[in-house]
Amino acid sequence: MVIVMNAHATDEEIASVTDRVEALGFHAHLSRGSERTIIGVIGDERPVDPEVFEALAGVERVVRILHPAKLASRDYHPDDRVIELPNGARLGGGQIEVMAGPCAVESREQLEQAASAVATAGVRILRGGAFKPRTSPYSFQGLGEKGLLFLREVADDLGMAVVTEVVSPQDVPLVGEFADILQVGARNMANFSLLKAAGGAGRPVLLKRGLGSTIDELLQAAEYILSQGNDHVALCERGIRTFETSTRFTLDINAIPVLKQLTSLPVVVDPSHATGKAELVGPVALAGVAAGADGLLVEVHPNPREALSDGAQSLDPEAFATLMSSVRSLAVALGRKAA
Numbered sequence: 489m490v491i492v493m494n495a496h497a498t499d500e501e502i503a504s505v506t507d508r509v510e511a512l513g514f515h516a517h518l519s520r521g522s523e524r525t526i527i528g529v530i531g532d533e534r535p536v537d538p539e540v541f542e543a544l545a546g547v548e549r550v551v552r553i554l555h556p557a558k559l560a561s562r563d564y565h566p567d568d569r570v571i572e573l574p575n576g577a578r579l580g581g582g583q584i585e586v587m588a589g590p591c592a593v594e595s596r597e598q599l600e601q602a603a604s605a606v607a608t609a610g611v612r613i614l615r616g617g618a619f620k621p622r623t624s625p626y627s628f629q630g631l632g633e634k635g636l637l638f639l640r641e642v643a644d645d646l647g648m649a650v651v652t653e654v655v656s657p658q659d660v661p662l663v664g665e666f667a668d669i670l671q672v673g674a675r676n677m678a679n680f681s682l683l684k685a686a687g688g689a690g691r692p693v694l695l696k697r698g699l700g701s702t703i704d705e706l707l708q709a710a711e712y713i714l715s716q717g718n719d720h721v722a723l724c725e726r727g728i729r730t731f732e733t734s735t736r737f738t739l740d741i742n743a744i745p746v747l748k749q750l751t752s753l754p755v756v757v758d759p760s761h762a763t764g765k766a767e768l769v770g771p772v773a774l775a776g777v778a779a780g781a782d783g784l785l786v787e788v789h790p791n792p793r794e795a796l797s798d799g800a801q802s803l804d805p806e807a808f809a810t811l812m813s814s815v816r817s818l819a820v821a822l823g824r825k826a827a
């Protein structure tokens with residue numbers, strides 16, 4: 489349930505409603521919007537009559553939110569949420585922000601080449617995996633802490649922010665030291681202890697949809713992070729498993745407008761993992777933007793043929809620069825801005 493305060497509610501009225509919520513054994517989650525404050529009642533509120541709150545001073549109305557992902561819902565937070573990073577990059581709020589870089593950090597030199605190529609094309613957020621969740625235990629698992637250090641140093645040299653994956657709850661503090669955004673990968677979307685740890689890390693989280701997960705399950709996974717007090721979550725559609733075998737996964741294009749309806753969290757599209765094929769990345773990326781995505785996550789490698797992971801879906805710098813210019817043209821056609 490959410491308690492919508494009236495536009496002129498005083499701080500005292502807001503505090504007394506919050507006290508009442510907590511006295512009844514719930515957690516009160518405050519969201520100060522541009523017009524009014526909304527108080528989320530967190531916990532199992534089914535036994536409570538909304539009238540308990542409706543009678544309090546300053547309360548305009550009480551709305552029961554039936555969807556289990558309350559904090560994620562647009563009912564709770566109607567305005568688009570924006571994640572602002574220290575270097576000026578922003579996820580959400582209208583403009584299209586592109587995150588790009590190699591699937592995995594392989595060496596300092598490889599990362600520098602990839603990062604300088606994507607930065608030249610206008611990218612402000614560098615991606616790269618240091619801890620890689622690989623299907624086979626014999627595949628390259630990533631450089632670990634050394635990879636994190638390379639990401640931070642290379643990004644700092646170029647004025648970029650860093651997004652990188654964390655695969656275990658114990659690594660959250662370490663990854664949080666180096667990264668601006670923690671990525672929770674598709675295979676870990678339902679790893680609830682990781683979600684809780686990421687929620688408490690004090691860093692924005694990029695949450696990828698599980699390959700066999702519904703939109704509802706994705707929203708409830710986001711709720712785990714939000715309910716830890718972390719309001720900065722971006723969702724990523726990266727393709728789901730279907731009967732189709734001509735691409736690695738199938739991008740659920742419907743998910744983008746559906747998510748934009750259900751939630752005000754930023755929505756990002758990953759055309760690289762969705763297709764698994766470099767030649768399909770451009771068209772699918774543009775489809776994602778046209779469907780309303782707030783950003784893209786794209787794998788770029790200085791020499792895709794030599795990549796230690798996901799070479800087949802990685803763009804080379806030239807193909808990536810072409811994609812960026814198409815994204816900008818499309819943004820103009822849509823009346824939006826590309827960062």
Ligand code: PEP
Nearest residue numbers: 617673674675696726761
């Ligand atoms: C990635 O982005 O590096 C990745 C492993 O993607 P996913 O979790 O979507 O498979």
Ligand code: MN
Nearest residue numbers: 591787797798
């Ligand atoms: Mn990859």
